[in-house]
Amino acid sequence: MSAASITGAGNIAAAPAAGVPHRRMITLSIMLATIMQALDTTIANVALPHMQGSLQASQDQIMWVLTSYIVASAITLPLTGWLCGQWGRRRVFIVSVIGFTIASALCGLSTSLVGIVLARLLQGVFGAALVPLSQAVLLDINPREKVGQAMAIWGAGIMVGPILGPLLGGWLTENYNWRWVFFINLPVGLFALWGIARYLPESRPGRERLDIFGFATLSLAIGMLQLFLDRGQxxxxxxxxxxxxxxxxxxxxxxxxxxxxxxxxxxxxxDRSLLKDRNFVTGLLFAFIVGMILYGTMALLPNLLQSLMDYPVIYTGEVTAPRGVGTMLAMIVVGRLVHRIDVRAIMALGFGLTAFALWQMTHLTLQMDANLIIVSGFIQGLGIGFTFVPLSTATFATLAPVLRHQGTPIYSLLRNIGSSVGISIVQALLTRGADTAHAQLAATVVPGNQGLVNLPSMLDPGTTTGLAILNAEVTRQGALIGYINDFSIMTVLTLAAIPLLLVMSSPRHTPAAVVGAIDADEAAAAVEVPH
Known part of the structure; x- marks a missing residue:
């Protein structure tokens, strides 16, 4: 749901922006809520292997911690504007912060996979509105001449997540345990709640109508699709x-x-009218593909680094943080280019950089140092930054202004569905690829294999101990082959998407209003990785 639609839904009353009291306290409070949500997008990622052991879950099961949040957020996000219209933006903000904070506590207290998945579902439901609501509030409380400064503050808060999240998550997990990546939200959420409840003025409800049947059937379809993908393997x-x-x-x-x-x-x-716009329909397809690639990659890396390469959790956070830095730098540059260069060319550059980074990841070995991870992550971050903002601009550039209210939540929904589908697919392919590679490699580990003659006696496949040690190494090598196959598939998918750019049209002059209409959640996604 776009900030503009949320603002409109609430029929904000009140004082002109220049006369809003306590603007600084309102800004601080809502930015704390935004940072809490943005930080949570990456802070838990590096702790997944530790959660897996603690909750006695398999590698494909622990991915439900990611997909449950994404699906819940995807389903709830389009309701934000309607909820604000029904009960007022301040109430929705307060309930969202309370719910997100309580859900964070429940995540930290969970002792089973089912418990943490249910808690993550609650986090997704209550957290979906935080980012678009925060942008909407900032747009309302600041006079026109300060909107740019306000959006810079908002963007900086969003970017905290991918840069500090892996580092903070690794540090908390290493020095305390994985539960603290959720408990850290409690003091932040309480302070944000106090500031919002005390200083944020209420908006007047607008009583918008909701297509309940359409919402229910689409939600059911998404939920069943996710269960199908998560449990299929x-x-x-x-x-x-x-x-x-x-x-x-x-x-x-x-x-x-x-x-x-x-x-x-x-x-x-x-709205069926959305399908008449070629750019919008193509943009939905690209959003789905980008969601698959970005979230699929980030779902794979922590387990690869910690389980196969024995990286400490805090070091995993350090070597994956450059991705966020690359995205931030690219977004700074692309903001200056989007009005001067064909957005399709910028997107092609972004997809090209992403494909190159994924191709680099296909050269991973178990003996290499961290340089390839750092460099490929930074390059992929650049690719993400060069893709998201131009994609949003091109998607909405030709869409009638009256349809943006409908288009922005659908666009975010497709990206989130792509994210959850991508995570499930790469995990299923990883499991199947690793099993196949293990079987092929294990078939060569037999006493008659001349390549095994010169191995130390402790690795003799004719002994129980030697066979067990060799099987463990075959399992590691098979898993690595599974990861490399996944990165290869994503490389091909990224390259195959580039020709679709020709289907989109690029207006010679992109109106500033179009860029301003870009969904808050889309801007957040430009620097976001799995929750």
Whole structure:
């Protein structure tokens, strides 16, 4: 939901921006809430392997900690404007902060996989509104001449997450335990809540209508699709009746959504007019692809570094932090280029850099140092920064202003769905690829293999001890092959997406109003990695 639509939904009353009292305290309070949410996008990522051991979860199961948040956030985000219209923006902000803080505490207290997944679902539900609400408030409380400064502050808060998140998450996990990556939200959330409740003025509800049937069928389709993807590998896909039912439920729910949307005469969750804009439809496809690539990569790296390469958790945070730095630098540059250069050329550069970084990751070995991880991460960060802002600009450049209110949440929704689908797919491919590689390598570890003759006696495959040690090494090598296969597939997917840029049109002059209409969540996503 765009900041503009949230502002409009609330029918803000009140004083002109220049006369808003306590502007500094309002800014501090809402930015604390924003930083809390932005920091949480990366702070938990490096702790995933530790959570896996503590909660006795498999590698594919621990990914539910990521996908549950993304799916809940994706489903809830489009409701933000309607909720503000029903109950007022201040109440929605307060409830969101309270819910996010309590959910963070529940995450830290969880003792089982089911418990933390449910808590993460709550985090996604309550956290979805924080970033777009914070931008909407800043736009309202600042006079026109200070909007640029306010957005700079807001952008800096968003960028704290990808830069400091891995470092802080690694430090907390190393010196305390993984639970503190969630407990740290408690004091921040309480202070933000106090400031918002005390200083933020209320908006007047606007009583907007909601297409409940459309929202319900789309939510059901997304939820069933995610269950299908998350549990498919574990239950051997269509050999399981559960997987068959989940696939059928997703298809039926989506079919109902499509038919309802196509025949609806009144309020519809998805405006059919959006499909008439070529740039918007193509932008949705790109948003889905970018979500898959970005979140899929970041879901793989922490486990690879900690489980296969034995990196300490704090060092994992240090070597993955340059990705956020690269994104920040690219966004600073692209902000100056987007009005001067064809946005398709900038996006092509971004996709090219991302593909090059993924290609570099296909050269990973278990004996190498961290330089390749740092350099490839920084380059991918540059690619992300050169992709997101031009993509948002091109997507909405030709869309009628009256449709942006509908278009921005759908755009964010597609990106979030791409993220969750990407995580599930790369994890399923990793598991299958590692198992296949293990079987192929293990077939060569037999007493008659001449390549094993000169091994030390402790590695003799004819002994139980030697065979166990060799099997452990084969497992590591097979897992590495699985990771490399995933990075290879994402490289090809990224390169294959570049020709689609020709389908989009690039207006010679991109109106400033279009850039200003870019969804708050989209701007956050430009520097965001998995929750």
């Amino acid at each position: 574990q239950l051997d896909w269509f050999d399981s009746w559960e997987i068959k039912l989940e696939a059928a439920a997703a298809l039926v729910a989506f079919a109902f959504f499509v038919v309802h949307t196509w025949t609806a005469q009144g309020v519809s969750f998805f």
